Amino acid sequence: MFSRFFRREPHGPGPVPPVLDTDTALDDHALRHARDRAQAGDWIAARDVVTVAGADWELRSRRIVVLCEAAAQNDAWLYDWLRSAPEDPAAVTIYAATLATRAGDARGDAPASRTSPEQFRAFKELSDAAAVASRRAITLAGPHDPTPFIELLGAAFADGRVDTPEFRELLAEAKRRDPYHFDLHLTVVSLLCQKWFGSHEQMFTAAREVAAAAPPGANVVMMPFLAHFEFAMREYGWDQRTPESLAACSRHFQRPEVQAELDSWAAKWRAGVPRPGRAMTCRHWLALAYFLSGRRAETKAVLDEIGPYVGSTLAWAYFLPSTEEGFLTAWRWANT
Template sequence: MFSRIFRREPGEPRLTPPVLDTDIALDDHAVRHARDRARAGDWTAARDVVAVAGTDWELRSRRISVLSDAAVENDAWLYAWLRSSPDDPTAVTIYAEVLGVRAGDARGDAPASRTSPEQFRAFAELSDAAATASRRAIALAGPDDPTPYVELLGAAFADGQVDSPEFQEALAEAKRRDPYNFDLHVTMVSLLCQKWFGSHEQMFGAAREVAGAAPPGANVVVVPFLAHFEYAMREYGWDQRTPESLAACSRHFQRPEVQRELDTWAAKWRAGPHGPARAMTCRHWLALAYFLARRRAETKAALDEIGPYLGPTLAWAYFFPSTEAGFLTAWRWANT
């Protein structure tokens, strides 16, 4: 498949791929500016850009993620903030997420079969520290903010305690605070997938339930796309990224019943306003699904909406050696 996509016929114009913007902030330029100021020592810029998000919990969570990612490499500004305001719930939440990111980095992104006991041990220790910090953030958070609860739920990737009373209480409270929160349900669909602690049936059930209940335009309506990515990757591309595995995954997305379902969710997502925080991720998921289904016009339209904003959209790497390789493969095919 790769050779067919990249083959150029004689006389055919050479395609010039876009210059990709891989910033984790995607198209949120306000948080990019605040992050740069924080890195330069002005932690108040980080505080203020999160505060501006108000009760748009997805935007608040997205900005906290961007700032946390920055603090993983340079945490001096975060510790200055914590020294100045040790009980600031935003600073404590960022600190918890930094520990969570470091836990993921310690484990690495290789399959379990290629992950060492030392990596698993570091993952568990840092995840436990992240959970402790998340509990403190919960104690400090406002009565409607779901963000630290979502971060606490993410600790289950290390301990697997998805049936524990603490996990179920945190899940119920997060849903009460923001029932259609994108990050919350992505976390749940991921935890319930077969490669973690659930099954295909549990994963699809959770994704379809929230997508069906959410209002038109809500970003969480697109979460069933993630379930199909997880399913195809687990069934047809587990532990490999080859032309053969890509072709097998593509056949799944070409099934008429899969296309009908995903078209239903895409139409519902487009039927109402969607928050800016995760909309770009949703566009990437649509583009990837259309590409795998070999629907050229829809793939191109979705990619045109995305523009240069690649970011760290990991779903492409489910099927390709890297996110960039997947995106550019789809772009060349759609623009041929």
């Protein structure tokens, strides 16, 4: 069955797949509009879209991430903002996040064995600069904003220092400010996975603990899905995307105990009102897990909720050649 997923065949009779929307802002149309205006020179639009997020720190963080991705390609508007308001914590945080984005781009997404010393050097230098900017953003941030703390925690991807007093203090303060912030725990679970600086056990513990403690509807309740994706990819599909690796990963998700666990987290997430900042990411995780589990009706139902909003959801590319190909593979399977 899985071999046909890797063949490029013309679309035959049947439902026509959606035209995919790969904008990283996903269904946040206010953010799209503000980002486009900023790129045209109106930095005030970027400031305002961050400001109106208010105390929804997860939404604020998500908007900052999308704006920094834009600034990584064209930063003229960001420097105009910084010149006009050099102590605006949002501007300084976006600057720090932009440097971190450029660090990731410099390293690339290949495994360490296929990453050159020059790439690692650029990654480290830009990550260090991002950490300096994040520390400045922390000094400017309000007493409840966790965003620059999360940015600084992300600097550990460059140096691996996840078991130091500074890291623990930053993590504790970020949790105090917003204990169930999706991007905070995304950073922590990712750092603790085996492909970075932890182990499967550490990763699953971190994911399950926060999911259990969070209230119904919190997007962080879905963090164990990420842990299972990381586990399956590392154990059965490391450095390959083949029909055989897809089949092996799918066998993990088809285990009754895995399905039972993920169903319980999905039910808790559905039991509340998800915060908008990362709800679409969670829908993608749910659809992917259903697809890997071979649950066609459930996959289709969630894909219908998602619509065309694919963005750059990375998890699809853990198991299939790319995000877009992975999503369309699941869509065609679910709609046959």
